Amino acid sequence: MSQNERPSLLLVDDDATFRTVLTRALEKRGFAVTAANSVEQALPLAIANPPEYAVLDLKMDGASGLVLVQKLHELDSATRIVMLTGYASIATAVEAIKLGATQYLSKPANADEIVAAFGHNASTDVRFEAHPATVERLEWEHIQRVLRENGDNISATARVLNMHRRTLQRKLAKRPIGL
């Protein structure tokens, strides 16, 4: 990092504990961190001063982190954006990347991983998992995809999936533990 100019970084997450811990960790690594707890709170900050880096939670109270990805990318397409979420799914990952995110990590992620993700460029060096997706994982991905197709409407998704709404609620409430 350069000595005078610490790169600006916008951190948006509604979990206060996570926010303070990560803020500290990122500052230690040389970033000038600005934190916000919602998209609504972050937006004016971003507009007033478009950051060079951003770390966004996907699922927050209020607007989804996805809309902020788009805004940030519009404001400055050079901004490196890392999406972070405990409810990771392929569907939202694809959306986030299409909207301009640089990387997408699932949530038990530490500061080093996040910083590494900023520098990560597309490369074909990906290795595969030896195992096919588990049924659980497949189910989760499918649910997420249909959910997004239905504008995050739980009732409609349950209907179209021919699944009880209560059951869907419960499944969504549970965190995906595997990837």
Next chain:
Amino acid sequence: MSQNERPSLLLVDDDATFRTVLTRALEKRGFAVTAANSVEQALPLAIANPPEYAVLDLKMDGASGLVLVQKLHELDSATRIVMLTGYASIATAVEAIKLGATQYLSKPANADEIVAAFGHNASTDVRFEAHPATVERLEWEHIQRVLRENGDNISATARVLNMHRRTLQRKLAKRPIGL
């Protein structure tokens, strides 16, 4: 659809059965399908005649589908590419999108889903009423696929799917042949 010009579509997958079934299904939906069983085989075809659409398997013998995504995108950035895989992971999904893929689906995916993933471009009436498969159905298809991959070995399949053998047995017993 226009009468003369059927949009060209390149299908690359190393599973012969899957390939023929999907080829037929896509042709029925108005695409001029060219099939290949590997990246190596597909590359010259793509170079000679860059397709408008492409459906690629990620995990194949030889080179990964990812390198083909890149090539196709270089050849014609307007090509709509759908990545398909039974080994879905967020990391590869992110890579695929960054390399230029349009969508990324996990493998029990039918032709309607694939076509829908290409996006609505034809100004002709687009009806995407085709509701997504239920979770049950997805699960069944996935299990069948993995079962075949493991030579119909129930124990091995259960292991790789991280599912109890007894549970797999019961699931299989419940659906003799039905859909």
Next chain:
DNA sequence: GATCCCTGCGACATATTGCCGCACCCATTG
């Protein structure tokens, strides 16, 4: 014949669904 890995199935504790109901929100509308 001993060993290893598979299969089918009974039994039973535990976990997950299906299906109520209820209390809210919010947007639309008569």
Next chain:
DNA sequence: CAATGGGTGCGGCAATATGTCGCAGGGATC
């Protein structure tokens, strides 16, 4: 404004499904 309709979150059961263990074979392989 009150009413209507749809969405969300959640408690509480009864009905099912799953995890777990055990046991009796069936083939291979050595």
